[in-house]
Amino acid sequence: xxxxxxxxxxxxxxxxxxxxxxxxxxxxxxxxxxxxxxxxxxxxxxxxxxxxxxxxxxxxxxxxxxxxxx
Numbered sequence: 001x002x003x004x005x006x007x008x009x010x011x012x013x014x015x016x017x018x019x020x021x022x023x024x025x026x027x028x029x030x031x032x033x034x035x036x037x038x039x040x041x042x043x044x045x046x047x048x049x050x051x052x053x054x055x056x057x058x059x060x061x062x063x064x065x066x067x068x069x070x
Contacts, residue, residue, distance in 0.1 A: 033067045 014020050023029060041060040045053050 034064065037064055037067070 037060050041056050044056045048056070
């Protein structure tokens with residue numbers, strides 16, 4: 001069984017792979033990240049009872065700028 005260091009090294013190698021980068025920047029990946037961020041934001045809004053919707057929307061938008069490609 002590979003150690004944690006070996007798994008981290010392999011993940012770093014994969015992250016630098018051209019094919020992986022192409023898929024991470026695809027429209028499908030953008031759609032998935034948008035969907036996940038929307039669900040997290042909606043859940044946070046429900047948990048806070050709508051008291052922090054503006055802050056949650058701002059955090060969601062900032063996360064999307066860092067994760068997304070649009």
